[in-house]
Amino acid sequence: METHLADFIKDTAEGREADAILRACVHCGFCNATCPTFQLLGDELDGPRGRIYLIKQLLEGRPVSEKTQCHLDRCLSCRSCETTCPSGVNYYRLLVIGRGLVEQRVPRSLAARATRLLLTEAVPRRWIFAPSVRVGRLLRACLPAKLAEKVPDIVTAKPWPRPAAHRRRMIVLAGCVQSTLTPNTNAAAARVLDRLGIALFEAPGAGCCGAMRHHLHAKAPALDDIRRVIDAWWPHLENGVEGVVMTASGCGAHVRDYGVLLRHDPAYAEKAARIAAMTRDVSEVLASEQEALSRLLRESGTDRAGRRVAFHSPCTLQHWQQIRGVVEGLLAAAGYRIVPIADAHLCCGSAGSYSISQPLLARQLRDNKLAAMTASAPDVLVTANVGCQTHLQSGGTTPVRHWIELIDERLNGVC
């Protein structure tokens, strides 16, 4: 695409990067076809090709208003467009640059700022978030339906395995909301890995991975989150821990980006890069232990086998981390039957804080996703990220679980 970047940005590193991305776009429109918001709204401005154009205008020095801001806000950052784009356009990088500039130019309303503040400050802090959820649950009966569905159910975790003297050890991120909302996920991962001879543990003090603040443009606090995680993990990694396991693909995608995010921080750049390289999704970890896992599966009975499972692959798994077919393969190997779901590439609408900032679209996407997942009446619904799990759960009565719990049940039985 032809570009004429404005003087204010032309010769900066960001400007050069943005220009290269813009020039790679040939305006073919393939990406619109797999963009959740274009599919819902049918306006060029709500699809990737149009957003790229809006950002192009901004970079070319044309005036921008809350109109551009609104269309960029509606983007889920799901990166489905990047998976589709044959021309290799790094849309998300351009979006980050564009959003940053819009944020400087277009002031937000007081209410919008207050919501953002709440999200950046409260959610990532477990000591605020967990008690709030508890209060919310108590009050749920008195809340209006729309609010009540946002308050998650009480979930209890089955116990972690007894600490074993395994030679192999891996860290798992406790995360900010996962430990409150879906505590059984890490417990199940720990039980499964325990059977494979790997001890999993949560390093105290790590806290939130920083994704929440990052996506709300709270740049400095988001980087502080990362440094805190690194500080909490580093001593263990120096001490023979083999790697970092992610059970929430949203956090996994972010941690894998640590190296890039802290590349300009001399004190942390190297550590961040190393951690990013040592991080794997729990599905990848299991896939690399395939032989041992198959043996365990053969040994355990086949009582759960044959159950029909609908798996929603989170955008942070299939588009951000480009991990496709791995979870499905593991579940199939464990004897579950994966049912195909329509439009499997589309986002469920959870997308970080999207369900709060864009409730209408988030709800539509959620309901569409649930309809697709339940179309052939499966026995179980599973996903791979806490955000998607609770968001989908809020739209229906069938429990939505983390797929690792199914592997756990096959290996360790239902307790």
Add this chain to the structure above:
Amino acid sequence: MSLDFSTGDPRFAVDRPALIARLSVVLPADALLTVEEDLRPYECDGLTAYRCLPSLVALPENEAQVRAILRICHELRVPVVPRGTATGLSGGATPHPDAVVVSMARLKKILRVDPFSRTAVVQPGVRNLAVSEAAAPYGLYYAPDPSSQIACTIGGNVAENSGGVHCLKYGLTVHNVLRVRGLTIDGESVEFGSAALDAAGYDLLALINGSEGLLTLLTEVTVRLTPKPPLAQVVIASFADVRRAGEAVARIIAAGIIPAGLEMMDKKAIHAVEPYVKAGYNLDAEAILLCESDGTPEEVAEEIVRVVEVLDNSGASEIRVSQSEVERLRFWAGRKAAFPAVGRVTPDYLCMDGTIPRKRLADMLEAIEALSRKYALRCANVFHAGDGNLHPLIMYDANQAGELERAVAFGAEILELSVRFGGTITGEHGVGLEKIDLMAEQFASGEIAAFHRLKAAFDEDGLLNPGKGVPTLARCREYTLARAGTAPVTFVAPKS
């Protein structure tokens, strides 16, 4: 660069505020775009060299709204540019400065899939691939498969009479559409064709296919669905020189084989797609041929043997046959992504669309090679080889002064050559804005005048998609004089 083709067109004296006021009554707020910030992203289709800011963009969601828009525009003498999802490559949906662009992307309901009559009734904004997806549970699909099928709309397909890799055996859009419903510029409903195989009177349905949004705004299309063949396999043959590959194409057809698809890619195209698709194409080959066979397992097995034999005798350096459906789709994925994948090796490209008799393929390739040197621009070639439809992708850099003009001149020479070889200036992408001058290369002025009379029968004031498809006679004269060397050539070229 942007386009200025409004000059000299005093027919439209648009009172914009009045127009906005009228349209606001019939459209919800989010369905009418009026400020430049919102309008810019609509300034072009897949042919980005041609751009023009529209006066307004309307986003109707049902036929009643489309009708209301047309009535208002007709009454106020405002031109209308229909738009699907703007994947077009000839500038068919490029706005006109006085026009309301009517985007049909929101009309995307699949109204009916009937497995018994093997038809589907869809709104015009339904994506081509979505039709096949909806028909899949019945073992059916919609056969015409433009490479852009993931994104382009059925309305756009009908307007351009689009083709695809499987059209050699299953026909173009026109052969797979049974009935269309549309609105004329004054908002009157019209219907052409019927669910039956033939209808009384003139076959006006065929006229609508390929009418490029100049005659009616399509609001509903009934398409024919085709049973999925029990088996399909594709043969990939690599060639150490393009001439041999071109000859192999002619020989396959001469042997009486009608493959389900017969495509060719040259080295530059192969190198652009392989890193992205990892289809397994031979990177050392000067050209590859993809030849598909479908039918019962016995038919496929028998045809594949014959195809392999012909390819072998034609000097293929390597021949592979897909061994699974996954592999077959992967072999095709590279071809389908070829145009945008070329975007990885060049910032911009012009995708040409001429046709030639199959036996001239090799001559054409050599001529393109020579032109590539003459204009100092790279060119990757992707062909629907089976039907002689060429897609040379002329690579240029729009940020470098003069490159676009060179690319346009390069493209024009290819198309002129196509006509001289006994072919045409467009196989499936339409004339649009891009090839309007070249119409004079293909048609005599009497024929052009007949086109104008036809257009006037539908749209007397010339409000639907002005400036596209058919050149004015004055323009044809200019072009002919210019080609005879008595006047300078002026394409509707994008001006600086």
